[in-house]
Amino acid sequence: MAVSIAHLGPSGTYAEAAALVYSNWLAQSFQQEALLCPYPSIAQTLNAVALQQADLAVVPIENSIEGSVTMTLDTLWILDKLQIQRALILPISHALMSHATRIESIQTIYSHPQALAQCQAWLERHRPNAQLIPTNSTTEALQQLEHDRQAGAISSQRAALLYKVPILAHPINDHPDNCTRFWVLGLQSSPGGTHASLAFSVHDMPGALVKPLDIFAQQGINLSRIESRPTKRSLGDYLFFIDLEADTRQSFVQSALEELRHHTDTLKVLGCYDILPKRIVDLANL
């Protein structure tokens, strides 16, 4: 039976490209067929798995330029049943597309605010006076071009092909090493892997973060990322999301987590997982 994979839609988003990479890998490694299911928001994508409408969700967690995808972190803190099964890193390359024949004639450019921000310097150099209009996804930007054929949109080359809109410039992102990290999540936990992700709240912020970090330092466990998010209760009250280079099957990692439990208010282990190798991502050739 095909496994159903929820992702942020509509067709043509980077999230769909990540879901395709994962489903190609499932097909090649396990002869497992997959069915992609687009959802209108990241919250609804994750909820689909919590409500068992889909088996897996593929969601962006962090971009190398814009940082955390806060909607993913905030939703995962609430839906604590979901477990990370795998991570994958997708290169992001933006293109300017339009039915207009020349870049110079474009007065209006649509895209997701993150994509507009990632092409800021290019836009200031080539279209300093263009009006930049935010949309809910890069694909939605492309759909605007149906009504406004002289406008431009910033999206992926793949989306331009899907929606049959000519590409006028590519790549236009200011940083060539632009990439986004995605998590694949489901209701079952993976048996283990090279990375573990946690989320926790602490009683009192001041100084209270030193102890949790020190527990990992003492055990020689590398911390590859820390992110704070507001608890939404009051200003100055935070949650922390931490990524470790550690396998929770190892006993010293388990003791560190046990010790951490005594120094945190709520502790959630989001999963222990492997990262899909770069060659698998490149193979998908999206």
Place this chain on the structure above:
Amino acid sequence: MAVSIAHLGPSGTYAEAAALVYSNWLAQSFQQEALLCPYPSIAQTLNAVALQQADLAVVPIENSIEGSVTMTLDTLWILDKLQIQRALILPISHALMSHATRIESIQTIYSHPQALAQCQAWLERHRPNAQLIPTNSTTEALQQLEHDRQAGAISSQRAALLYKVPILAHPINDHPDNCTRFWVLGLQSSPGGTHASLAFSVHDMPGALVKPLDIFAQQGINLSRIESRPTKRSLGDYLFFIDLEADTRQSFVQSALEELRHHTDTLKVLGCYDILPKRIVDLANL
């Protein structure tokens, strides 16, 4: 001579309200007149001070629900001449406004993505099928109502009055304790205060954050906030923004900063400042 204060415009934004609070306080405490100067983006607001087009900038740094305003952090890391002079915390209360007579007839709702996110539960309860359209500011959402009189906008009560649009529901934010912290920045550093803010990069992320945090813990200096941002060089490479409850005029704070310099790659002291008391903010009655 009047002091010029740059802020995110146009008229009616929460950033303008924060700038008004500060200018009222300048007038009452120092008989200092102020001139408000709206700019189209946070980056341009901060740049105006760096380029000496304005004396001060008032910019949002953090919201209690949505977290960091990443544009402010990223721009401050680049423009290292700017110094924080003061902080202020503004209560945020959203209203739904429209020229339509009934909430039930509204099919489209415009607002800044952060405001839409902050009213998510209210919107799902009252207008679950309305199309939510992101705009560059809450004020720009109001301006859309000139073309589309049956649409709704989410903005402040003050903006509704300024633009003469009837309020249909207020407050509609999901969390009643919604507030935003702003910084007032200029080219001169303030003589000192109750809080200090720093930004630094570390050589190697794994474990490298423990030492900086430990320096402050050893000196009994409370950390009120930590935020990580990507360096934009490659995924997994971060900067850290830290707020301390400390006055940099005190010698033990100076020694802690001196020690920190040895354990960081680049260290920037963004300023040492006081927080404007709540009664001053309430007095402005915006």
